Amino acid sequence: MTQPIFLIGPRGCGKTTVGLELARLCQSQFVDTDHWLQTHAGKSIAEIVEQEGWDSFRARETATLEAVTATSGIIATGGGIILSAYNRQFMREKGIVIYLSAPVPVLVERLEASPEEGQRPTLTGKPISEEVSAVLAERDALYREAAHHVVDASLTPAQVVQHIVRVLDLACAS
Numbered sequence: 011m012t013q014p015i016f017l018i019g020p021r022g023c024g025k026t027t028v029g030l031e032l033a034r035l036c037q038s039q040f041v042d043t044d045h046w047l048q049t050h051a052g053k054s055i056a057e058i059v060e061q062e063g064w065d066s067f068r069a070r071e072t073a074t075l076e077a078v079t080a081t082s083g084i085i086a087t088g089g090g091i092i093l094s095a096y097n098r099q100f101m102r103e104k105g106i107v108i109y110l111s112a113p114v115p116v117l118v119e120r121l122e123a124s125p126e127e128g129q130r131p132t133l134t135g136k137p138i139s140e141e142v143s144a145v146l147a148e149r150d151a152l153y154r155e156a157a158h159h160v161v162d163a164s165l166t167p168a169q170v171v172q173h174i175v176r177v178l179d180l181a182c183a184s
């Protein structure tokens with residue numbers, strides 16, 4: 011792999027899960043911006059947002075994106091990375107951007123089963139199903155604008171990985 015592959019999409023679409031599996035299959039490096047950011051900050055996203063606010067988290071997220079893009083592996087991003095026009099253009103120019111797209115009910119089911127509140131503090135204060143619907147309505151166009159490819163993320167992780175391998179014509183074992 012000569013350039014980074016950025017996985018984008020809403021909370022619960024499987025960026026971390028699929029990214030790890032794709033990196034394992036393709037023997038690539040893997041980095042997750044949410045994990046990297048929390049490790050380097052020494053606190054959770056919920057703590058950052060509570061103590062510093064969302065703007066500070068977003069600034070940290072852009073700095074993280076720039077730092078991790080030195081690697082040419084698989085980069086799982088945070089769900090809101092596309093809110094910044096700078097981030098969208100940066101990812102498109104530096105690598106290949108894949109939107110893992112899934113319908114609201116699929117996302118809600120996954121997030122209710124695994125809320126991970128430390129990494130996913132509420133964005134709207136609304137119940138999860140309302141929040142996912144509202145946030146996706148606002149962001150779907152931005153994910154599509156940033157993406158070179160859109161992949162159906164409602165399938166199993168192994169199937170999603172195979173779709174990515176096919177779309178990018180990657181020479182990875184199946």
Ligand SMILES: Nc1ncnc2c1ncn2[C@@H]1O[C@H](COP(=O)(O)OP(=O)(O)OP(=O)(O)O)[C@@H](O)[C@H]1O
Pocket residue numbers: 019020021022023024025026027028044086087088089120121123124129130163164165166167170
């Ligand atoms: N394709 C899939 N099929 C079934 N479950 C999945 C799939 N992808 C992810 N999951 C499950 O959904 C939950 C959320 O997945 P994951 O953390 O990978 O999402 P994410 O896109 O990285 O979210 P975030 O933006 O919050 O980082 C996890 O419990 C994971 O096991």
Ligand SMILES: O=C(O)C1=C[C@@H](O)[C@@H](O)[C@H](O)C1
Pocket residue numbers: 020021044055087088089090091129130131133
């Ligand atoms: O959708 C979002 O805005 C977010 C998604 C998570 O991956 C984290 O990056 C954070 O909780 C913000």
Ligand SMILES: [Mg+2]
Pocket residue numbers: 025026027042044086087088
């Ligand atoms: Mg993730």
